[in-house]
Structure formats: C-alpha cells, structure tokens
Amino acid sequence: MEVHVIRRENRQLYAALLDDYFRIRHDIYVGERKWTDLARPDGREIDQFDTDDTVYLLALDHGAIVAGMRMVPTQAPTLLSELFPQLAVSGPIHRSDVYELSRIFVVPRKRGEHGGPRYEAVIQAAAMEYGLSIGLSAFTIVLETWWLPRLLDQGWQARPLGLPSDINGLSTVAVMVEINDQAWTEICRRRAVPGALLVWQGLAAIPRQPLTTFMEAT
Numbered sequence: 001m002e003v004h005v006i007r008r009e010n011r012q013l014y015a016a017l018l019d020d021y022f023r024i025r026h027d028i029y030v031g032e033r034k035w036t037d038l039a040r041p042d043g044r045e046i047d048q049f050d051t052d053d054t055v056y057l058l059a060l061d062h063g064a065i066v067a068g069m070r071m072v073p074t075q076a077p078t079l080l081s082e083l084f085p086q087l088a089v090s091g092p093i094h095r096s097d098v099y100e101l102s103r104i105f106v107v108p109r110k111r112g113e114h115g116g117p118r119y120e121a122v123i124q125a126a127a128m129e130y131g132l133s134i135g136l137s138a139f140t141i142v143l144e145t146w147w148l149p150r151l152l153d154q155g156w157q158a159r160p161l162g163l164p165s166d167i168n169g170l171s172t173v174a175v176m177v178e179i180n181d182q183a184w185t186e187i188c189r190r191r192a193v194p195g196a197l198l199v200w201q202g203l204a205a206i207p208r209q210p211l212t213t214f215m216e217a218t
C-alpha cells in the first residue's frame with residue numbers, strides 16, 4: 001500500500017498519472033456527485049485551486065489510482081477563503097502552518113469494507129503523515145456535515161470554524177483539524193492502517209517522517 005506525494009518539484013514524473021487523476025475527479029465529482037459547475041469539455045476536473053503550490057496525495061494499487069486528495073497552502077486562495085467564506089465566523093485562515101484538504105475520494109470499486117483498511121482511512125492517514133512530516137499544525141476542511149462524525153470517530157480533533165450552512169442543498173461546515181502524532185496513531189490504530197505510507201519519489205530532500213512509529217505508539 002503506497003501513497004505518493006506529488007508536488008511542484010516532482011510533477012513531471014507523474015504527468016500521465018495526474019492526467020488519469022483529473023479524469024477520475026471529473027467522473028466522481030461531475031458524473032457521480034453531479035457537481036455540474038465543475039464540468040469541463042475535456043473531461044478533466046481542474047479548478048483554480050490546482051496550482052503549482054497544490055500538493056496531491058495519490059494512493060495506488062498496482063499502479064492505478066484508488067484514492068486521492070489535494071492539499072492547498074492556506075496562504076494561497078482556498079475553497080474556504082474564495083468560495084465559502086461564510087463558513088468561518090472569524091474569517092478565512094491564512095497561515096503558513098495550515099493547509100486545506102479537498103477532493104477527498106476513493107474510486108467506486110474500492111469503497112467500503114474489503115480485505116484491508118478502507119482507502120478512505122488510508123488517504124487521510126497519509127495526509128496526517130504528510131502534515132507531520134513537513135511540520136504543519138492543522139488542516140482546514142470544507143466538508144459536508146455527514147462527514148464530521150466520521151472524522152471524530154477516527155480519533156481526529158476537528159473544531160468547527162462556524163455554523164453549518166446549506167450549500168446547494170447540502171449541509172456544509174468548515175473545520176480545523178489538529179495535526180499531531182496522536183491523530184496519526186489513532187487513525188492508524190482505529191482503522192487498521194499499517195503505518196507510514198508516503199512515497200517521496202523524485203523529491204530532492206525527503207522531509208522527516210513522523211517521530212513516533214505506529215509500533216512504538218501501540
């Protein structure tokens with residue numbers, strides 16, 4: 001089980017995979033979720049938050065994408081600051097130690113229970129590992145409210161930034177999730193994620209791994 005880190009510095013190694021990734025996003029968010037505002041004639045779902053500063057985490061199974069998410073530094077424009085500022089009562093977050101998570105998905109054939117840990121947990125554990133590795137303090141997430149109990153149940157401290165609001169008929173809330181070793185070890189323990197997952201292929205300096213290994217923490 002591997003989750004690849006794709007950033008500005010190693011993007012060229014992943015050009016073909018990223019093309020698949022944007023097509024999968026189109027299939028899921030436009031085709032399945034019916035977020036039709038995101039539809040594009042070329043069949044790739046790419047928006048203004050997909051920039052050189054965006055970091056992608058892609059879980060691969062035999063070379064094919066099975067889950068993904070993107071991470072946007074909050075010093076740049078984010079979903080929260082540009083599209084849904086009403087969800088943060090104290091104003092949008094712009095901090096060098098906070099990234100926004102979005103477009104969290106598992107491909108339909110890999111959803112739900114199967115032989116190993118859920119890919120939903122795998123990709124989120126990988127995000128926590130990434131945050132720890134580069135020294136972040138928190139993630140912000142604009143999420144549909146049904147997801148909030150799932151975050152709490154995996155052992156994450158998620159603090160609402162405002163009241164839930166109806167957006168296109170869906171109750172939506174913005175949260176801030178603390179990044180710390182406990183959040184990482186809890187999601188690994190509760191969701192049977194085997195531990196560190198990130199692959200830093202082509203990145204010049206490999207950032208430090210989480211200080212606490214899963215085995216030491218349990």
Ligand code: COA
Binds near residue numbers: 102104120
């Ligand atoms: N509305 C309400 N509940 C939802 C939901 C939605 N749009 N999508 C998933 N759920 C619930 C399911 O009902 C299910 O609940 P259950 O376990 O009580 O049956 C649970 O979340 C798990 O969903 P499932 O799809 O079976 O499996 P998963 O945990 O492997 O994957 C997602 C969860 C959200 C990653 C996956 O459904 C997905 O990729 N969805 C499309 C992308 C998306 O909508 N992402 C969120 C916005 S970025």
